[in-house]
Amino acid sequence: MHLAGKTVVLCVTGGIAAYKAADLTSKLRHAGAAVRVLMTESATQFISPMTFETLSGNRAVVDTFDRNFAWEVEHISLAKAADVFVIAPATANVIAKAAHGIADDMVTTTLLATRAPVVIAPAMNTGMYDNPVTQQNLQTLRARGFHIIDPAAGRLACGDTGRGKLPDTPVLIHGIEKALTPQDLRGQRVLVTAGPTQEAMDPVRFLSNHSSGKMGYAIAARAAMRGAAVTLVSGPTALETPADVTRVDVVSALEMHDAVLARADQQDMIIKAAAVGDYRPAETAPEKLKKGAGDLTIALARNPDILAELGRRKHPGQLLCGFAMETQNLLQNAADKLQRKNCDMLVANSLRDKGAGFGTDTNVATLLFADGHQESEPLMSKESLADTILDRLLAMQSEHK
Ligand code: CTP
Numbered sequence: 001m002h003l004a005g006k007t008v009v010l011c012v013t014g015g016i017a018a019y020k021a022a023d024l025t026s027k028l029r030h031a032g033a034a035v036r037v038l039m040t041e042s043a044t045q046f047i048s049p050m051t052f053e054t055l056s057g058n059r060a061v062v063d064t065f066d067r068n069f070a071w072e073v074e075h076i077s078l079a080k081a082a083d084v085f086v087i088a089p090a091t092a093n094v095i096a097k098a099a100h101g102i103a104d105d106m107v108t109t110t111l112l113a114t115r116a117p118v119v120i121a122p123a124m125n126t127g128m129y130d131n132p133v134t135q136q137n138l139q140t141l142r143a144r145g146f147h148i149i150d151p152a153a154g155r156l157a158c159g160d161t162g163r164g165k166l167p168d169t170p171v172l173i174h175g176i177e178k179a180l181t182p183q184d185l186r187g188q189r190v191l192v193t194a195g196p197t198q199e200a201m202d203p204v205r206f207l208s209n210h211s212s213g214k215m216g217y218a219i220a221a222r223a224a225m226r227g228a229a230v231t232l233v234s235g236p237t238a239l240e241t242p243a244d245v246t247r248v249d250v251v252s253a254l255e256m257h258d259a260v261l262a263r264a265d266q267q268d269m270i271i272k273a274a275a276v277g278d279y280r281p282a283e284t285a286p287e288k289l290k291k292g293a294g295d296l297t298i299a300l301a302r303n304p305d306i307l308a309e310l311g312r313r314k315h316p317g318q319l320l321c322g323f324a325m326e327t328q329n330l331l332q333n334a335a336d337k338l339q340r341k342n343c344d345m346l347v348a349n350s351l352r353d354k355g356a357g358f359g360t361d362t363n364v365a366t367l368l369f370a371d372g373h374q375e376s377e378p379l380m381s382k383e384s385l386a387d388t389i390l391d392r393l394l395a396m397q398s399e400h401k
Contacts, residue, residue, distance in 0.1 A: 002180060002181060003176070003177060003180070004033070005033075006034070006083040006084065007033065007082055007083050008035050008036070009037075009038060009078055009081065009085045009114070010025060010036070010056075010086045010088065011039070011086065011087040011088075011090075011094075011107040012037060012047070012088070013039075013040045013042070013043050013090055014040050014042025014043045014045060014046060014093075015043075015089045015123050015166075016046060017166035018043050018046040019047050020089070021037075021047070021052075023169050024172050025052055027173060029055065029056065029057070034058075036058050036078055036082075037052040037053075037058065038060070038062075038078065038110060039052070039061070039062050039106075040062075040063075040094065049062060075109045075110045078114075079110045079111075079113035079116075080115075083116055083180060084116050084117050084176055084179050084180050085114045086120075086121070087118070087120045088120075089122070090123065091122075091123075091124055092134050095138060096134070098146075099140040117179040118147065118179075119149060119179045120148050121151070121166055121172055121175070122149075122151050123151055124151075126156060126161075126162030129151060129162075129164045130163070147178065147179045149175040151167065153165065171243070174225075174243040178225055183226060183227030184226055184227065184394060185223055185228035186227035188227075188228040189228065189229050189268050190223045190229070190267065190268065190269045190271065192216050192231070192232050192273060193234070193235075193271070193273060193274035193276075194215070194216020194232060194233075195213035195236060196210070196211040196213070196237075196277070197235045197255075197275070197303075198235065198236055199252055199279070199281060199303075201284065201285065201298065202285035202287065203286075203288060207277060207281065209275045209277065209358075210358040210359065211235070211237075211274070211275035212237060212238075212358055212359040213234060214359070214361065215273045215382050215385070216232070216271070216273030216274060217232070217234075218385070219271055219389060220245045221242035221383070221386070222386040223386075223390055224242055224243065224244040228269075230244070230246065231267075232247045233274070235250060235251065253277045253278075253280060253303035253304070254280070254304070257306050260310070261306070269318070270318070270319070272307045272320075272321065275325065278305075279300035279302060280300065280303055282300060307343070308341045310341075311341040311343060312342065319345070319397060320342065321345045321347065321389065321393060322346045323347045324347070325349055325351060325357070326350055330349075330350045330366070331366060331374070334346050334366070335368055338369075344369070344370050344396060345368065345370070345392060345396070347366075347367055347389060348368060350364075354379075356379075361382055362381055363377075363380065363381075363382050364378070364380075367392060375392075
């Protein structure tokens with residue numbers, strides 16, 4: 001989580017979705033952020049400042065004319081303290097004021113003074129949201145670099161159905177984290193493969209491996225968070241699709257092969273974290289195999305090596321990153337694979353290292369590069385390793401240019 005140690009100034013404005021800002025406050029605190037809440041006068045009609053004071057552990061500030069504290073200092077100090085400035089829910093009214101620089105209460109004066117990135121989560125009646133004036137105001141804010149989190153569609157409190165609902169907390173948290181993350185992969189198209197493949201023997205059974213998909217999903221999530229357009233070609237996993245990622249589900253190595261090769265030419269970076277089955281049953285029985293009296297021998301056919309094929313087809317400027325999971329002679333095997341498959345980088349990890357391997361949230365890896373140099377990474381979260389891999393690919397790309 002990249003919210004740890006950050007100060008989020010959360011402005012709550014007057015709509016029925018204001019109650020959801022309480023959950024947001026709580027989840028931000030869980031993620032390690034400090035939360036300072038500002039409320040408009042009308043927000044206090046929907047939810048009490050005390051709710052936010054209890055959840056945030058800080059005084060909730062309501063309006064500029066509160067005589068109990070030095071407001072002149074307060075709105076400037078909050079504006080400066082913010083690492084990110086969030087308005088959730090944002091009414092049509094506060095959006096209109098923000099678009100025109102009107103500063104007539106605590107929320108809008110602080111907004112005008114802050115230099116922090118601003119995230120706005122509109123929530124209102126569909127008619128108000130769709131009204132061209134609101135849309136134009138949002139467009140103005142977008143053009144000014146504000147991060148707008150699109151409202152969800154559904155049944156609204158007023159009984160109408162349409163766009164205008166405040167999205168669920170994880171979507172809001174994702175938007176806030178994104179606003180805090182440098183968008184250094186913007187404009188890049190990144191394809192990631194993840195998970196195991198399953199090679200069917202019959203309609204009931206398959207050959208597979210222990211891959212959980214966590215490493216590939218972490219790479220896809222971080223690349224999207226850093227602004228890339230990400231396609232994740234995934235074998236069967238139990239993981240949720242990361243936000244802003246286009247996921248293509250496949251089952252077998254042959255399906256993964258087709259899904260990856262159909263999209264490969266358009267990509268700037270391809271990262272092959274999937275544990276692809278090297279063999280498949282030579283024949284898939286159409287009906288469940290019944291047991292006979294003796295042992296069963298199954299003939300296996302070789303699957304195509306997707307990474308090697310990508311290495312042959314690689315276009316200039318495209319970067320290819322493979323993975324190698326080994327149980328012995330890690331670096332020698334990995335160096336051979338890098339060369340053989342024409343990769344720019346290879347992430348090698350040993351199943352024997354503590355903290356590395358299938359299903360864990362951490363990894364220990366050595367990065368090998370086409371020019372022969374190597375870099376050993378210490379034990380770290382798969383998320384941090386994902387960032388390191390993306391950092392190195394990005395650096396290589398600027399060297400190529
Ligand atoms: N890979 C692939 N297609 C395959 C097998 C592997 O694209 N049919 C990719 C994996 O996604 C990974 C890399 O190749 O990025 C290395 O996978 P690994 O199974 O370690 O390598 P193999 O070439 O299969 O080598 P070996 O089984 O001999 O260790």
